[in-house]
Amino acid sequence: MADGVVLPDEATAPVDGRGLTYPFPHRPGSGEAVEVAPGVLWLRLPLPMALNHINVYALEDGDGWTLVDTGLNTSASIAAWEAALAGPLGGRPVKRVICTHMHPDHIGLAGWLCERFQVPLLMTRLEYVMARMLIADTGQPAPEDGAVFYHAAGWSAAQVAGYRKHFGGFGKVVRPLPTVFTRMSEGEVLTIGDGAWRVVIGEGHSPEHACLWRQSDDVVLGGDQILPRISSIVAIWPTEPAADPLGDWLVSLKRMKTVFPETTLVLPSHGEPFYGVQARLDALIRGHETGLKRLERTLAKPCRAVDVFGALFARAIGDELLGMATGESLAHLNYLARNGRAQVARDADGVDWWTLTSSSET
Secondary structure (H helix, E strand, O other): OEOOEEOOOOOOOOEOOOOOEOOOOOOOOOOOEEEEEOOEEEEEEEOOOOOOEEEEEEEEEOOEEEEEOOOOOOHHHHHHHHHHHHOOOOOOOEEEEEOOOOOHHHHOOHHHHHHHHOOOEEEEHHHHHHHHHHHHOOOOOOOHHHHHHHHHHOOOHHHHHHHHHHOOOHHHHOOOOOOOOEEEOOOOEEEEOOEEEEEEEEOOOOOOEEEEEEOOOOEEEEEOOOOOOOOOOOOOOOOOOOOOHHHHHHHHHHHHHHHOOOOOEEEEOOOOOEEOHHHHHHHHHHHHHHHHHHHHHHOOOOEOHHHHHHHHOOOOOOHHHHHHHHHHHHHHHHHHHHOOOEEEEEOOOOOEEEEEOHHHHO
């Protein structure tokens, strides 16, 4: 290791049995970085949850760096950034900050970094606007529409009370964003150092998620769009209860199969960098298609959203995962409804019951 940069062991490339190859077996620790492609450093920041890390990346940009994603606004993340900036990033200035999408582990310290280095923030428009909206909810009372939404999904009174209590928590782990941003758009090419990075947009996990693809050597910063071992959450939330994010997600995955060649090195936000993008995209699509088939079997009798968890999740769902599991279940139910395979009726108590349509039953 030199100056905190760890070089890969070229002789070691573990294969996981699902068509994915991991060429970098050493995961960077706090204050370390792994060079995963020319001018691209992989860093890892801690998360205080079961998914205990986020990968962020530093791209050489002339005499400084462009940073991609930022971690949560926590003292542990700030300490890790301080060590990285002084260590493997060599004290060189940050030139700009890019956030792939608006989830807190990706934008939490964007405001801190942009203010510290007086540099611009780059995001897609929908991600930036959605983030500003959610930050504005901090400290506000929960809207009644949200309580109605979760009651309809089958939540108990105590669980709805928990929603009210924890509403507005987004901004607690996110520094205020800059009030000005630079928009990234589909197909745009960003010049970063000597590299040209094409913006490739995905939908479903978030409204306008940006991947960055350096076509010259087929390296893609995949964010949460293409993860090696887990599938990103695709969920319905109270602000848009009739949305079809699963439809958007499947369209995006299928489109990316036509964009990224098999030689692509995927640099994800969680897990390890890997080869095997086509196999992984196929597996993500297949996983949702399998879940939809199990869901249809479950809907042979009327179900609330909370009754179908067993069809979609391999583990028991407690209150800590209830919101995400409900949102994901509703995304699958809405998808079936959009495609004429399920229908919903609200009873006199305000609870929604989902069933197969007559055409699906036959």
